[in-house]
Amino acid sequence: MKEWPLWEIFIRSQHGLAHKHVGSLHAVDAEMAIENARDVYTRRNEGVSIWVVPSAEVVASSPGEKAPLYDPARSKVYRHPTFFPMPDEIKGM
Amino acid sequence: MYAQNVDTGVTRLRSKDELSDAEREFQDRIDNDIRIEPKDWMPEGYRKTLIRQISQHAHSEIVGQLPEGNWLTRAPSLKRKLILLAKVQDEAGHGLYLYSAAETLGVSRDEMQDALHTGKAKYSSIFNYPTLTWADIGAIGWLVDGSAIINQVPICRCSFGPYARAMVRVCKEESFHQRQGFDIMMTLAQGTPEQKQMAQDSLNRWWWPSIMMHGPRDEDSVNSAQSMEWKIKLFTNDELRQKFIDQTVPQAEYLGLTIPDPDLKWNEETGHYDYGEPNWDEFWQVLKGHGPCNRERLQARVDAHENGAWVREAAVAYADKQAAKRSTAVSQVA
Ligand SMILES: [Fe+2]
Ligand SMILES: [Fe+2]
Numbered sequence: 001m002k003e004w005p006l007w008e009i010f011i012r013s014q015h016g017l018a019h020k021h022v023g024s025l026h027a028v029d030a031e032m033a034i035e036n037a038r039d040v041y042t043r044r045n046e047g048v049s050i051w052v053v054p055s056a057e058v059v060a061s062s063p064g065e066k067a068p069l070y071d072p073a074r075s076k077v078y079r080h081p082t083f084f085p086m087p088d089e090i091k092g093m
Numbered sequence: 094m095y096a097q098n099v100d101t102g103v104t105r106l107r108s109k110d111e112l113s114d115a116e117r118e119f120q121d122r123i124d125n126d127i128r129i130e131p132k133d134w135m136p137e138g139y140r141k142t143l144i145r146q147i148s149q150h151a152h153s154e155i156v157g158q159l160p161e162g163n164w165l166t167r168a169p170s171l172k173r174k175l176i177l178l179a180k181v182q183d184e185a186g187h188g189l190y191l192y193s194a195a196e197t198l199g200v201s202r203d204e205m206q207d208a209l210h211t212g213k214a215k216y217s218s219i220f221n222y223p224t225l226t227w228a229d230i231g232a233i234g235w236l237v238d239g240s241a242i243i244n245q246v247p248i249c250r251c252s253f254g255p256y257a258r259a260m261v262r263v264c265k266e267e268s269f270h271q272r273q274g275f276d277i278m279m280t281l282a283q284g285t286p287e288q289k290q291m292a293q294d295s296l297n298r299w300w301w302p303s304i305m306m307h308g309p310r311d312e313d314s315v316n317s318a319q320s321m322e323w324k325i326k327l328f329t330n331d332e333l334r335q336k337f338i339d340q341t342v343p344q345a346e347y348l349g350l351t352i353p354d355p356d357l358k359w360n361e362e363t364g365h366y367d368y369g370e371p372n373w374d375e376f377w378q379v380l381k382g383h384g385p386c387n388r389e390r391l392q393a394r395v396d397a398h399e400n401g402a403w404v405r406e407a408a409v410a411y412a413d414k415q416a417a418k419r420s421t422a423v424s425q426v427a
Contacts, residue, residue: 003203004409006196023259024193026202028412040186043179044266063132 006055007033009040011047019051027052095153095217095241096146097308097380101319102138123324128254131197139323144198145214146325147256148205151191152216156209156390158184160224161233169227176273177230183266190262194255210395218376219306221384228281228295234274236296236303236341242267243337244307252324275344282348289349296345297353304368305376307334338366 004026010019022041027033033052041047061069077083086093109117116136122129129135158181165181168174192202208214219237224230245267248260281292308330311317320326328336338357345352356369378384 002409003201004405006193023190023262024196025189028408029415032408032412040189043182043186060132063130063134 004028007037007052008055008058009033009037010051010053011037011041012049012051013046014048019049022046024055095244096149097215097217097306099142099146099149099316099320101142101316101323103315103319105315106318106322120322123252123322126252126324128257129252130254138319139325140198142320142323143253143256143325144195144200146320147191147195147198148200148208149215149217151188151195151205152209152214153220154184154188154191156216156220156394157237159390159393160220160222160386161230163224164227164230167227168230173277180234180270180273183270187263187266190259191256194253194259197255206398210391210398212382212391215380216390217306218379218384219302221379221386221390222298222302223386225298226291226295228277228291229299231274231277231281231292232295232299234270234272235278235344236274236299237306238267238270238274239341240303240306240333240337242271243333243340247327248325250324250327256325278348278350282350292348293350296350300353301371301375304334304338305371305373307331307337309373309376335365338368342366 005028006024007027007030008024009022011022012019025033025036025040027036030052034050037050037052042050073079109120112120115134119129119135119139129139161177161181161184165174165177168177192205195205196202205214209216219240224233242264245260245264249257249264251257251260278292278296281288283289311330317326317329321329342352342357354369356367358367360367379387382388
């Protein structure tokens with residue numbers, strides 16, 4: 001028999017933060033994935049909202065291309081506020 | 094521990110200049126505490142060893158439900174029953190987190206379960222002992238989950254991302270397990286003389302298996318050395334065992350129970366307890382499948398899997414039918 005498909009589970013906690021990836025599980029469909037996610041990942045009030053996504057649908061960046069992919073950010077240090085020196089007299093900035 | 098005597102496939106530890114460029118780069122990342130993620134390049138031996146270790150750990154969580162499951166219907170009160178049910182349910186979750194972590198390495202759930210059911214894959218020796226009295230549920234939580242905490246906290250820092258992250262979740266749940274066990278022991282130890290005797294008897298039977306659970310002495314083990322080089326094992330078996338003993342002896346004293354080791358005594362010089370040698374023969378026998386409950390445990394897993402097959406098939410058939418219904422509904426609208 002074929003294995004049940006794998007789902008990635010995302011939970012939003014009560015504190016208003018974004019959904020966060022918590023793990024994965026097998027389920028036959030989305031409804032069962034949500035029910036299983038509730039049983040596995042929210043037994044201690046960890047969340048108020050659950051997203052389930054078929055693992056096969058996740059498109060990821062390739063780890064081999066890490067250098068070229070993130071390289072453009074490296075030379076642009078002026079994007080960080082600390083790039084600009086501020087006189088001590090200036091407050092609130 | 095939950096993964097004992099994990100084979101790394103190496104016969105000797107190679108020095109850094111014996112490694113290929115890719116291997117050396119990989120080892121550098123590990124030495125610099127950069128986590129390895131599933132899609133990163135990794136040596137085949139690392140991948141295989143991790144699959145062995147994580148799946149063995151997962152099997153232990155699942156088989157570990159059986160000795161406690163034995164007392165779910167016999168717990169002395171409704172409160173104890175609810176607590177034990179929650180604890181055993183947590184263990185099912187631990188199994189799931191770990192299977193998922195192993196799956197990221199390219200092994201399927203079915204393959205892993207198959208390996209367990211055919212006896213190819215191992216699970217921890219500790220779960221091959223019987224739970225004869227209610228006190229055993231206390232002893233398991235106190236000693237076995239206590240050992241698990243000592244073993245699993247360092248794995249939260251191991252080199253493989255999904256394993257480390259799974260351990261963080263597991264460890265958060267584990268202290269509840271240990272405390273509920275200690276609470277059972279405390280209630281019995283402070284109860285009638287018969288109850289206290291029951292607690293003592295349980296400690297007598299579970300002490301040595303808990304000591305051996307940390308695995309064989311590992312001074313000369315090449316597998317252990319390789320696993321430590323890869324940072325999928327962070328302390329030796331003996332270090333973890335010592336930590337467990339040092340932590341547990343005062344707890345037993347508080348309970349007024351005697352640890353069944355005549356050689357156990359505080360060593361002022363080392364700052365640790367000295368302890369006697371367990372019966373390693375027994376350990377290897379249990380690992381080879383000849384423990385008191387090996388057959389029963391494996392049979393229970395195989396039965397559960399086979400008797401549940403129709404449920405898994407029906408769920409797939411139902412999901413397929415619903416999906417087909419949805420797609421006809423969509424084409425009718427269009
Ligand atoms: Fe566990
Ligand atoms: Fe546990």
